[in-house]
Amino acid sequence: xxxxNLGEFEELALLTILVLGDDAYGVTIxxxxxxxxxxxxxxxxxxxxxxxxxxxGFLTSRQGEASEARGGRPKxxxxxxxxxxxxxHEAKATRDRLWNQIPEVRLExxxxx
Amino acid sequence: xxxxNLGEFEELALLTILVLGDDAYGVTIxxxxxxxxxxxxxxxxxxxxxxxxxxxGFLTSRQGEASEARGGRPKxxxxxxxxxxxxxHEAKATRDRLWNQIPEVRLExxxxx
DNA sequence: AACACCAAGTCTACATTTTAGAACTTTATT
DNA sequence: AATAAAGTTCTAAAATGTAGACTTGGTGTT
Numbered sequence: 001x002x003x004x005n006l007g008e009f010e011e012l013a014l015l016t017i018l019v020l021g022d023d024a025y026g027v028t029i030x031x032x033x034x035x036x037x038x039x040x041x042x043x044x045x046x047x048x049x050x051x052x053x054x055x056x057g058f059l060t061s062r063q064g065e066a067s068e069a070r071g072g073r074p075k076x077x078x079x080x081x082x083x084x085x086x087x088x089h090e091a092k093a094t095r096d097r098l099w100n101q102i103p104e105v106r107l108e109x110x111x112x113x
Numbered sequence: 114x115x116x117x118n119l120g121e122f123e124e125l126a127l128l129t130i131l132v133l134g135d136d137a138y139g140v141t142i143x144x145x146x147x148x149x150x151x152x153x154x155x156x157x158x159x160x161x162x163x164x165x166x167x168x169x170g171f172l173t174s175r176q177g178e179a180s181e182a183r184g185g186r187p188k189x190x191x192x193x194x195x196x197x198x199x200x201x202h203e204a205k206a207t208r209d210r211l212w213n214q215i216p217e218v219r220l221e222x223x224x225x226x
Numbered sequence: 227a228a229c230a231c232c233a234a235g236t237c238t239a240c241a242t243t244t245t246a247g248a249a250c251t252t253t254a255t256t
Numbered sequence: 257a258a259t260a261a262a263g264t265t266c267t268a269a270a271a272t273g274t275a276g277a278c279t280t281g282g283t284g285t286t
Contacts, residue, residue: 005122005244007120007121007243007244007273008204008273009118009273015208016211018211018219019214026233026235027234041275042274042275042276043234044238044277045275047237048272070231070283070284071232071281072280072282073235074235074282075233075235076234082223094149095124095128097149098129103134106134107131118273120242120244120272123244138263139264140263154245155245155246156264157245157264157266157267158244161244161265161266162244165242165243185251185252185254185260185261186251186253186264187251187253229284230285230286231282231283231284234282235280238278239276244271244272246267246268246270247266247267248268251263252261253261253263254259254260255258255259255261
């Protein structure tokens with residue numbers, strides 16, 4: 001890819017991180033995505049996407065603390081970079097522009113009879 | 114994939130077909146995508162996506178006539194199915210919902226100084 | 227100190243999507 | 257018949273998406 005296009009899952013992940021703000025790490029991101037009701041995802045799936053996004057400069061991460069509850073491995077918090085935000089805006093703009101060019105009629109569902 | 118998620122290129126293609134309406138076939142779709150100014154794509158790339166979308170029931174195709182100008186192989190016209198439209202609406206809804214949950218501040222670009 | 231146990235991140239490997247470019251097909255023109 | 261034009265189809269590789277097993281780092285219990 002040219003390097004600036006986001007895959008659909010990547011985009012979903014970035015948006016979710018922006019929604020979560022300060023509290024975006026693996027588990028919360030996963031929960032949020034699932035809660036959006038859209039799909040089931042695994043830890044692994046998410047983390048590979050996140051680390052690819054980081055490689056490409058769409059987000060950065062920093063080590064956090066362990067969970068209070070019962071200990072556990074330290075969290076890794078994610079933050080969307082400027083580049084990431086720009087990519088999101090661009091993706092949105094392109095699609096919005098396309099949606100605006102579609103006449104209403106053409107969106108109606110057809111039923112056989 | 115589960116079977117109902119659209120890849121980002123797939124989505125772009127479906128939207129473009131809706132924009133083009135009656136005149137959507139390989140070449141016009143390709144031109145339209147490029148003209149949206151977003152990217153360069155090859156014939157092959159587009160056609161594989163289209164046929165995959167057809168396999169998945171997001172669009173149908175029918176054979177058309179050859180070009181008037183100078184002949185040539187008959188065109189294949191594409192049309193988005195109900196299922197395709199629904200998938201587009203869903204994808205849009207999910208993202209719009211996410212965008213609405215992002216506070217303005219969090220979208221601002223950061224500059225070092 | 228040793229051990230169980232929990233929360234989370236990392237690794238591995240395979241499936242699906244994206245991509246480009248070469249090859250092919252059909253028709254028109256000369 | 258040969259060549260050109262307008263398209264589509266094939267092939268193969270790179271990028272993304274995905275699940276599940278594995279590891280690590282911490283806390284609590286004895």
